[in-house]
Amino acid sequence: MDYASLSQLRRLHPAWRLLLADHAPLIISFLDAAFIQPNARVLAEAGLRSQLEDLLFQLRETHGEAAFPRSAGDYLNDWADNDKGWLRKFYPPGSDQAHFDLTPATEKALGWLESLTQRQFVGTESRLRTVFDLLQQMIAGTETDQQARLDDLHSRRAAIDREIARVEAGEIAIMDDTAQRERFQQLSGTARELLADFRQVEQNFRQLDREAREQITAWEGSKGKLLEQIFGERDAIADTDQGRTFRAFWEFLMSPTRQQELSEGLARVFELDAVQSLQPDARFKRIHFDWLDAGEQTQRTVARLSRQLRRFLDDQTYLENKRIMQLIQSLEGRALALRATPPEATLMTMESPQAGIHLAMERPLFSPPLRPVIESDVDAGDESDVEPDALFNQLIVDRQRLAGHIRDTLRDRPQATLAEVIERHPLQVGLAELVTYLSIASEDAHASFDDSRQESIHWTDETGTGRLARIQRVIFTC
Secondary structure, eight states: OOHHHHHHHHHHOHHHHHHTOTTHHHHHHHHIIIIITTTOOOEEHHHHHHHHHHHHHHHHHHHOGGGSOSOHHHHHHHHTSTTTOSEEEEOOTTOOSOEEEEOHHHHHHHHHHHHHSOOSOOOOHHHHHHHHHHHHHHHHHHOOOHHHHHHHHHHHHHHHHHHHHHHHTTOOOOOOHHHHHHHHHHHHHHHHHHHHHHHHHHHHHHHHHHHHHHHHHHOOSOHHHHHHHHHHHHHHHHTSHHHHHHHHHHHHHTOHHHHHHHHHHHHHHHTSHHHHTTOOOGGGGGHHHHHHHHHHHHHHHHHHHHHHHHHHHHHHHHHHHHHHHHHHHHHHHHHHHHSSSOOSSOOOOOOOOOOOOOOGGGSOOOOOOOOOOOOOOOOOOOOTTOOGGGGTOOOOOOHHHHHHHHHHHGGGSSEEEHHHHHHHSOOSSTHHHHHHHHHHHHHOTTEEEEEEEEEEEEEEOTTSOEEEEEEEEEEEEO
8 A cells, every 4th residue: 555556546447547537426326326226236227327327417417418418328338448348338238228237446446435335333243243253164174182172062052952942941031133234234244245246256257258269369389288377377266265265155045945045034034123114125025036146247247258269179179170171182293293204213102902801790780771761742821721910910119119108108207117107108008018117127126026016007008998907017217
């Protein structure tokens, strides 16, 4: 932390540049609302640009048009430039639409700013217990004396027996509300830090992938040395403390039993009155599924590195085979040129010919050939009842129009249900339009489904018949 290193860090690190940016409040508030609060990993450019346009519209109403003169797309591309490094812009495999994700440096800056806000209270008792628990785990995990380990296990068993006796006697100690709120804050903070750790691990593997591509492109030596160097770097990251703990965490999380325990435990915690007083985000109950999505993206990054190496091997094999064929063709051309006037000197000598021996038992057994049966007669169907008009009477639902209906309903309220959206903008093509609304809600990070309540959706079809659909309640928020 000397002067020179801090000066270089201030000039080059994206997190520091973000704090010094002219529009830092705009950038930080938008990225926090778009990525951190909903625990989103990757967002498509169209949806992210739409969210930024809504925010810019609100800010321009307050601060004037000159405060933020550029368009939402220009801001996103500027934040993803190499000289900024606050967003990562990329194209997923099989998609022609750009996607954005936070960089680890940006997430660190947002986490540091979050720590500056005034919290309701600062919990110390739960963290002190965590320190003691970790200390005891380290001592017990590194103890090599058998008798010492047995004594520790016996003491813990005696403590458990005493607690069982107290519970059987009706003495049940209940954690007070303050302790519940303190532990829930520590739980939610640790859970969100895990998502940031996933971004850092993925960044490390992505950096390895980039370095491997650069080495493959500029490599001029042997294939074996290149593969040895690349696999050495791959193993070096996997064998680091971060790589080993990520692998252990992923194996632990992939257990169906652990996933069920997490789901049931989070559901019970959210039912506590002390936790409800904190008004926690309902999406936190699905935080372990966000971990799975983040870990899957990290695994896909490693898989892309493996595919890149395989393509390199295939290309090298093709080039080597092509070189061999060129040499063979060159030798054949020289032989044809010398056929009419062979040189007088001896070209080559052969050893005495030997008889080839083929034993009878080496011959394969006879296999009768398969004769496929081909039916040449084709039964033609009766086309008298075919209605060709059905091929042209297709329903086309405009997703952008429906998304505009949702935004229009949310302009004068913080949240709205799907029934309220349809009440303001009735269905025009019936069930197909209702299904499209549900598809938009499933992909929108600001939409949620309430399984405990149902809503009735009414519309009239093209024949004038009234229709009714009962669906779970869908809530859209700003």
